[in-house]
Amino acid sequence: MSNERPLGPSAHPERLVIPSATATPRGLATGAAAPALRRLCRGGLLALALAGCATPPRRPGVDDDVARLQRDIGKVRFALRTTKTLITRARGARYLPDLFNRLAELYVEQARYQYQLVLVQTRDKNTGGVVSVQTRLLKNQAIATYRRLLALYPDYPDADKVLFYMAHEMRELGDYEQMLRTYQDLADKYPKSEYRLEGLLVMGDYYFDRAQLDDAEKYYRMVLEGPETRVHAMARYKLGWCRINRADFKGALTLFEGSIRAAQTFFANKTTQTSAGGKIDLRREALVDSVFCYTEVYKPDKALDYFRQRADTKTTYLAALDKLGNRYYVRQDWASAAMVYREILTLSGDLEDAVEYANRLYESVTNGKLYREGARDVEALVSVIRRRYYNAALAEKERVQLYRAFEGYTRYIATQMQQLAAEKKDEELYLQAARANEGYLAFFEADKHAASIRGNLADALYSAKRQLAAGREYERSAATQRGDERKASIYTAVVAYFDALKGTEKLTRLDVEQARAGLRRAGELYLREFPRADNAREVKFNIARTFYDAGEFNQAIRLFTAFVDEYTRSREATVAAHLVLDCYRNQEDFEGLIVTGKRLQRLADLGDATFRGEIAAIVQGAEENLLRAETIKAGEERGDSEGTDQLEQIAETYKGTTLGKKALLNAFVAARNSRDPEKVFDVGEKLRRAYPNAEELPDVLSTMGKIALDSLQFSRGVSYVEAAARFRQGQAAVDLYLAAGQIRAGLGDRSRAEQSLNVLLRLPVSPAQKAELAIRIARLHVEASDWGSVVGLLQRAQGAGAASPQLSYLLGYALFRQDQLAPAQQQLQDAAVNGSGGSDADREAAAAAQLYLGEITYKAFEAAQLSSDLSQLGATLQQKLGLMAQARQAYTGVGALGSGTWTVAALGRLAAVDETAALALRGLALPPDLPPDAAKQVREALAAQAAPLEAEAKQAIEQCAAAARRLRVLSPVAQACLAGRAPTGDPQTKSFAVSAQQVTPSGSRELQLKLAQQSNDLATIEQLGTLYLGAGDPYMARMIFSKGLELRETASLLNLLAAAQARLGDAQEAYALLSKALKLDPSHRAARVNRAALLLTFGYKSDAQVDLRAVPNLGALSDSDPALIPDALRIVGGST
């Protein structure tokens, strides 16, 4: 007889929690016996508490258990007595049935204690079964009490419960027939009782235990027919077993699954209760018991998922797997067994049975030749050995055995895995093999087989395209190797690192750095140990390549250059050469690139013609880049022109080459941008000297000319203009030569201006243009009274097609001055005729020509002598008067041409003609033999002829003076007329001597530099012109002031230009400029003084005094002031 109760009444919570005599029975708490029971309880608790405090804690022994049980029995007896007493005293009381019920329960309780007492007393005696008479008697007593209760109180509300407990006690006593009847009675009478299903379950169990499966199933089914309760799980479970016994595995499995679900549902709803359904966990039991059915029903592949999903704890899952593994193992289903044991070991390597599981796993794997999961298997086995090997309880011998066994297991599996991967050539399998080998090495690294396993690991990693890791492993392998094996490992490490760097494996930045470092490390080791190896070349190349890829260009250059030197003829040498150059390019070290590129080009054995062409192109590109970079840099430099130094340095280094020329050109551009004319000229001259045929030279020279002219360095500028002109053709050349000639003329440089003209005359230039320049230069000769040059120049010009009234006039005038009157007359007539209808200048020339035509006649008139021979006198007189008339006619014709200056001159000449004629008449020498009376008559006749001439002369002088005054003509003619005299000599005689010299005054360079940077700086222009004026170069000064006036007209500039013009003898122009200046600024003292001086010089005293009155204090001025015309103060001082 067992006191263990299945899930059912005995497992009922209320039943189990009722303590012996200290508990409060249900339904009794509110009854009359409650106070007494409470007192009992208090006493019992107090006793227990005192007992607990009195004795120190000690290990419980058999005696203790016996004593405790005897105490409990004593307490129950006391409770029995008390209950019986209460029953006796409670006749007719409402709670009397409860007291009976309690009495029965106390009998049951005492029976249990009695049983336990016997059990404890016979525990170590091996007496077989336990027999307790008191227990049996007490249980019978309880049954009798239950029966009496039901007989006395058939309507007792807890009658179903009484029946259930009574049946249970009958079962305990082995009275199964009574038990069955009682449970049946319960089921029949109380269909809604909560004890009914439990009773039916017990009935089912009864028949199940007796293998009466039909009956058992009948009662289980009756349970299942009712609404779902906690006993349904057990009913299904039991029913499942019924099916197993009938070999209906599928049905059984379904029922087990249902049982598990029901139990889980039940436990889910009872989360707060610790003991929810009894002493067995149906979830676990049903799952574990379903293993057998599962293996019979389903294929193994889903087994792990199946049980994992249904297991509510890892322990349950492992319990099921244990059974499952065993099942497959027995069936020699190696794959499934391996799968299960692998799972078990993976989940928990520290189980008690782990070693056994490991053995099973290895056995399964090897028997089934199952190596695809080799990595996991090795890891699982290693996790077992790792835990067991260091167990202190393990004997040394066992430890060694364990080590040997597991080393063998793992090595074998890892090796087989490697072979499998090699057979399949599968990347994933190689990875698994690598893992397996790593797993092995994780524990057996010190083993003698570790080296070969590490080799396998390196191979596997390499084959799995994990090159970085492979490289590391090859290096580690090499550390333990010798000879060819070591050589191969180191080299393969290099290759692996190389592949890692160039391969498809996605590397982090750290990985990349590690791969590079690894390659360099392994490569250096290889070269040190095997310097003459065939593949040393590849290794070197790849080492250098790592530096290139890492952007460590200096080191890459160094290594690649050495590589090229060593393996010049190799295929890689050309690549290395390219990379060297690329390193320089990346660093923007173009100079280094050019030098190295040229050196590479010189290596005869390096590459073919194509390669050398490539290098040449790269070098050329570098040269351009170098220039570009330095030019940009030069452009960014300050404006002190030092920015071009580097470019000039390059030009010097590469002198005579295209690069050198470009460098100079760029330096030139940079200098031009820096606005430093001296630097521009310096660089330009270098270019001109070094590359005289450069196609860019004309533009360079033109630019230099322009810069020089802008900075008012006319002489230098014109030389560049001419130099540029020599490279030009057609109109461009014409324009340049014309400009050069004009500037030369402006500077008063007659000879060079004439050189320009000579060139120009050979060019296809319009007659007017040729004439314009010729006239300009001829005037310089005129100013210098170099008549031969004037004639020569203008005749050449005419011969080259130059033609204009001005030219004819000038040529005629020069011929006149040379007394070549006939050709002079011809030219003057041409000028007079052609110029009368032309421009102002042409009309002026025509007027001048007309005057000089008169002068030619006047010369004849002067030359004609009256004869003393009276017989001839008349004829000679007629001739002279005829000439006089011609001259007068010519002079009179001047006025019609509208030139004020020349009209005044003509009037003056008319007076001179009359005066001369009159003088000739009056001064005629009569023959000595002429009688006095006759002589007197002749003289009177001559005087009568002379008188009107004298009157006309006087009138002409007056007219001349009036015209001069009106037109403010400043000329010797006007001066004579104003003085009441008939003018004599050439009307163009200068009052001021032209004095000019080409000089470079100190301080002019600085001013020119300033103007180069700021060409419209009027103050500087004025300052520069004044410097030249003071230094005695009025030509230069005139050019400079004219340039200033192009920018803005100021009184000061106009005065200065007037001063220059006066120095060049052009008093009329000077006067005009001064008048303009005073109009702009009437208070300009220098202009006033200058104009007064001019007016005084030419006889306009009253006008001069007007000017001088506006200048109160002349003492503040000085004749050394270049702004004053020469001797101005002296002239005006005399006046004042």
Next chain:
Amino acid sequence: MRTNAPIRFDRSRGSTNTWRALVCALPLFSACGGATLSHVVQRRMLRDVSRQGQLTVYDAENETVIALDQLDEAEDALRDTRQQLRLAGRSVDRAERRNSAPGIQLAEAWVDYLEQLRDWSEEQVELRRLGLLVARAAIELTKAQVVQREDLPGGKDFALKDFRKQHERLQLRFERETKRLKSLRERARQKELRWWELRRRVVAQTGDHNTALWVD
């Protein structure tokens, strides 16, 4: 090259008003070894600056960012060179241990080159610090220009030419130093060329291409 010498404020003008004190009395300690700018514009003077003025100042500040980048690059280069020098020193040691005369000679020549390069790199860092100061002077000049152009409070209390001179002086110094450093770099290059000559000679004599290059 010394960059920590402060650039002195020209006090000849003798003005001591409040704004001058505000503008000039607080030197701007730059990141370049304590070098300072004598003329700075306090940012609070730009409190009421227009949007356009702000943009102008921001533009000028970009130069500082560039200068800082260049300083970083120079410092990186110096670090690399020093590292190379350390490695080269070890190469000498190794060659000495091997008692390899050509190896020692080559390694020492390489050290010689690297020392020159290191000197240049150090100077380059100083130059870049000076460049940073130039950029900051440019910012101050721009700020001063903006303050005066927009007639902001305090704008009349300083002379723009002082800021201009400050910037020009630093710029000039920077350019001078740049040129000087170019010659230093050239010297390093010459030493490198000497190393190559030596190496080619050693290789020709011994046939050993590896020592002091691929190995060590």
